[in-house]
Amino acid sequence: MTDCIFCKIVAGDIPADIIYEDEDVLVFRDLNPQAPTHALVIPRCHIPTLNDLRPEDAQLVGKMSLAATTVARQEGIADEGYRVVFNCNAGAGQTVFHIHMHVLGGRPMGWPPG
Ligand code: 5GP
Numbered sequence: 001m002t003d004c005i006f007c008k009i010v011a012g013d014i015p016a017d018i019i020y021e022d023e024d025v026l027v028f029r030d031l032n033p034q035a036p037t038h039a040l041v042i043p044r045c046h047i048p049t050l051n052d053l054r055p056e057d058a059q060l061v062g063k064m065s066l067a068a069t070t071v072a073r074q075e076g077i078a079d080e081g082y083r084v085v086f087n088c089n090a091g092a093g094q095t096v097f098h099i100h101m102h103v104l105g106g107r108p109m110g111w112p113p114g
């Protein structure tokens with residue numbers, strides 16, 4: 001997708017502070033962090049929302065979860081705790097329509113989320 005900002009990050013056309021990558025996923029720091037650690041886990045392929053996932057994407061979403069745990073360990077927040085969030089569609093706050101998992105940590109997290 002040429003007009004997708006996260007596809008541009010995957011392609012290297014716009015810079016990002018990448019903290020983990022493998023053949024399927026990329027993890028980089030959020031431009032507007034909401035916690036001391038705020039990273040975004042994205043698949044290299046363009047999937048607009050969680051609603052667009054197909055059964056054959058199950059392994060990819062599993063890899064995204066594993067990347068989140070790797071980054072949480074790297075960032076030193078795995079033991080104290082961290083939050084993983086997918087926003088799906090505008091009503092939940094999704095602004096970039098290329099699926100991404102927020103990984104937030106380094107401060108206490110309230111519940112319920114806003
Ligand atoms: P959403 O609101 O869609 O769940 O989350 C999108 C996230 O992407 C936001 O937290 C926003 O700060 C982040 N973001 C938007 N554009 C960029 C960008 O160009 N680079 C980085 N690193 N993060 C971005």
Ligand code: ZN
Nearest residue numbers: 004007046098
């Ligand atoms: Zn995209």
